[in-house]
Amino acid sequence: MATGLPSQTQVIELLDGEFARAGYEIEGVLIDGRVDPPRITVIADGDTALDLDTVAALSRSASSLLDAVNSIEGRYVLEVSSPGVDRPLTSEKHFRRARGRKVELALTDGTQLIGRVGETRDGTLSLVLRDDKARDWTTRTIPLGEIVKAVVQVEFSNPPKRELELATVDRSAEAEGCA
Template identity: 60%
Template sequence: MAERSTGLPSQRQVIELLDGEFARIGFDIENVVIDAATRPPRITVVTDGDAGLDLDSVAELSRVASELLDELDTAAYVLEVTSPGVERPLTTDKHFRRARGRKVEVTLSDGSTVTGRLGAVRGPTVDLVLREGSRGEFTVREIALDTITNAVVQVEFSPPNPHELELAGQPGKEAAT
């Protein structure tokens, strides 16, 4: 029988403990941050799923995480389950797929920057709906994922153009809040 610790679990221990249950519910663990310097210490689990992370999901994941972490004999801590937030760079095809329909700023390997609405991810490429030309018409540009050096979701304060959403493969979908 393994000796039980009275300290905090490691990042790896938390991921190993929670990963299977989070995946069963439909979520991936993006990161675990353990801050032992705060009082009480804080364990933050950053998670995301294809359907996004709403308050009901946060509550369920928090309950599951708390039950599993309670099996460890650890010091008192505060548990936080959260989404990656919009400031997180999109780095994997899964990130791009989950951000479909959102406005993003993309930096390409040639140093140029474009802002548009993410469309479908198809293999090694992603569609980006851009407003181009003197009349500001929407066009769809296919971009190789390996030419993207940085991509970040942009915060929007007004609803997107319905035609723009349609081109991004999101017909009738309301703007994300």
Template identity: 60%
Template sequence: MAEQSAGLPSQRQVIELLDGEFARAGYDIEDVVVDAGARPPRVTVVADADGGLDLDAVAELSRIASTLLDDLDSAPYVLEVTSPGVDRPLRTDTHFRRARGRRVELTLNDGSTLTGRLGELHEGVVGLVVREGARGALTVRDVDRDSITKAVVQVEFSPPSPQELELAGQTGGET
């Protein structure tokens, strides 16, 4: 049996117990954080899916996790099921695919940054809708995925233009 921190389940135990049921429900476990130092101790399960997580999904995943984890003989803790959050760096192709249509800031391996609307990822190339030229015309710039050292979704307070969404390969209902 894996070593437990202060009587809590290990990250590996939580993933092994929950992964199959979460996958059957259509969700991926992105991370598990076991924090024995928190008061009260906390186990946080970060999950995601192509359509994201709404409150109903969080409630269902919390019920599934609670039922499965209740069978463990462990110290009391608070269970939290959550989505990755908007400030999570995009690291995998799945992250890029799920963020399509969102505004992102990319840091490239030469140290430069690009900000634009994330388009499709195809054969290692990401489409980024950017404004270029004196008039700020929208265009799609291809960026090699391997040249991106950091990618973070930006918080937006107003909806994107239909033209931006179209260039990103989306309609208004998909973001």
């Protein structure tokens, strides 16, 4: 059994620079000393998705850094993972990173919406929604402050091409073209 496990703060301080150099930030650290061997889980997120090669590279560098800490004695399991699809989107960076993903939103006025995340900019979210009357897709700008809850939805099929196109439109380029 490992003893002298580092605190969450110590793990973040130790690994933060290495993860930042790789383009990721540590969203959280879970330390479970009740299991044998103890488990240290580092949850990381970035503007690009964590793929298996990146997780392996981050795990190797994190393991080397943690192994160099003299206070850790014995075995432990290190796990590096992404926040997971069920993590609520709570900040502008979460919405920016979820661009192109389907989400379910609850708004302050009680409205429930399901749409695709478009550009997030200046405290607003561009949400691509189905316009049943026009039988087409439309975008709605929603202030992030009006979003009470937002969760990414799991999709099992490819979305319509037009829906994805609208989700990837850069509004700042459109604004410059109109000026």
